[in-house]
Amino acid sequence: MSAAGSPPPIHSGNAAVASWARDPRLAGCRRLFLCEHVRAVEIGIHDFEQHAPQRLVFHVDLFVPLAASTPQADRIDEVVDYDFIRAVIAERIAAGRIGLQETLCDDIARRLLAHPQVRAVALSTAKPDVYADSRAVGVEVMLFKDAA
Template identity: 65%
Template sequence: MPGWPMHPRLAACRRVFLKAFELPVRIGVHDFERRGPQRLLIDVDLYVSLAASTPHEDRLDEVVDYDFIRGVIAERVAQGHIGLQETLCDEIAARMLAHPEVCAVRVSTEKPDVYPDCAAVGVEVFHIKESAA
């Protein structure tokens, strides 16, 4: 199977993305992580078919809006503590794929403050909707 950016089912898609969305998130399984929020960076790539994302009248309601991406993330984070980055990525991805115009999604999360000798630790997930493109 080809890598996800080259996947043939995504050839007729537009990528809409949110990069390095920084939020204080209550996440982690260790005791020290349960005491308060920590900085988390979230990237999301949505793949939307060109047919469903090519504006004809230059109006916002003709495309998938960035506010949708931010809103989904903020809503999930507000629900409370998350143990694992894997859980958060999977939940965000599922909510993004529920949008009727989204064909595929990539979600990554990074904790930049975990180790002093690393830029970040993180998780990434990619899903293609069964009925995509």
């Protein structure tokens, strides 16, 4: 438990992001993130996953060049809005059932990377309710615009 009495996060961030400051492809970027975004998702291939949506925890990191994310007039239209991240996730979930976390992560990461200001995306998902003997099972992907 944390000092505030809440459980520690399932994942505190994307492992691929840990060394982002050393990656020359991300030089001059700002990191935007959405942490522990929990949604009910129709996902899974096992029989026990077929009957109801299950909790899925998203962690998203976007890397945006400083030139495209440094506001001059303190206006939201000068930066990438966090609502964009949430909207992309919601749109993909609304598109219907998906079997694998890998497919879901790839789909969402590609959609986020399509934003003209985004240079790279790191995205992870975690299912906290699948195994009683584990906190979560999950997937992580990192895509760069030059490799997408």
